[in-house]
Amino acid sequence: MKASDGTDEAKRRAGESAAQQVESGMVVGLGTGSTAAHAIRALGEKVTAGMEIHGVPTSYQSRSLAREVGIPLCTLEEARPDIAIDGADQLRLDGALVKGGGAAHAREKIVDTSATRCLIVADDTKLTDTLDHPVPVELLPDAISTVERAIRKRDGDPTLRTARRKDGPVVTDNGNLVFDCAFGPIETPKSLATSLSAIPGIVEHGIFTDVATEIHIGSSDDVTIHSV
Numbered sequence: 716m717k718a719s720d721g722t723d724e725a726k727r728r729a730g731e732s733a734a735q736q737v738e739s740g741m742v743v744g745l746g747t748g749s750t751a752a753h754a755i756r757a758l759g760e761k762v763t764a765g766m767e768i769h770g771v772p773t774s775y776q777s778r779s780l781a782r783e784v785g786i787p788l789c790t791l792e793e794a795r796p797d798i799a800i801d802g803a804d805q806l807r808l809d810g811a812l813v814k815g816g817g818a819a820h821a822r823e824k825i826v827d828t829s830a831t832r833c834l835i836v837a838d839d840t841k842l843t844d845t846l847d848h849p850v851p852v853e854l855l856p857d858a859i860s861t862v863e864r865a866i867r868k869r870d871g872d873p874t875l876r877t878a879r880r881k882d883g884p885v886v887t888d889n890g891n892l893v894f895d896c897a898f899g900p901i902e903t904p905k906s907l908a909t910s911l912s913a914i915p916g917i918v919e920h921g922i923f924t925d926v927a928t929e930i931h932i933g934s935s936d937d938v939t940i941h942s943v
């Protein structure tokens with residue numbers, strides 16, 4: 716297996732590998748990001764070929780791509796996903812992840828945790844032994860100063876995420892703001908996750924533990940599947 720440089724090809728391998736696990740009749744959680752988008756396109760091809768599935772989108776982006784490629788959609792009120800396919804910004808092979816690069820982690824966590832199986836798709840550059848990626852935190856706009864203080868108290872360094880082609884902050888699909896919080900090496904993701912969840916005003920943070928059931932890692936010329 717040849718290590719990748721994080722190119723789209725490695726992401727495509729991972730996304731398509733996870734899409735192969737989907738069978739007719741299934742409800743599929745549709746993750747957000749460029750790697751999950753490869754899975755959504757692959758599922759669109761299956762639908763065109765006659766497979767009957769329904770998708771539960773996790774963001775504006777995944778909803779609009781699913782519509783574009785012809786995947787019928789439903790909501791969590793209507794059906795529980797059999798499989799969710801989602802990306803990650805950094806991950807350990809035991810399934811501890813940092814997500815939220817696309818600021819969609821709140822809805823992703825709801826959909827991913829409600830699925831019977833959660834398949835995480837990523838290129839091999841995202842694998843690590845110790846998580847140290849800044850943790851995205853979605854927060855209510857009114858709570859900006861109190862959440863900032865609470866993160867600093869936990870030795871984190873929060874930076875308000877700013878928009879690229881708009882002045883001012885990123886506003887999530889839920890109308891909230893995002894802090895990217897640097898904590899340095901995260902030795903115990905579960906305890907940081909618990910501690911962040913306890914802060915009033917935080918809608919959701921991007922640490923996912925005990926959610927992934929399978930990890931599909933794409934490289935330059937291969938894909939490997941790890942059970943969690």
Ligand SMILES: O=C(CO)[C@H](O)[C@H](O)COP(=O)(O)O
Binds near residue numbers: 801815
């Ligand atoms: O968590 C996410 C969005 O909120 C994405 O899954 C994560 O940022 C990975 O994105 P990409 O596959 O484009 O690298």
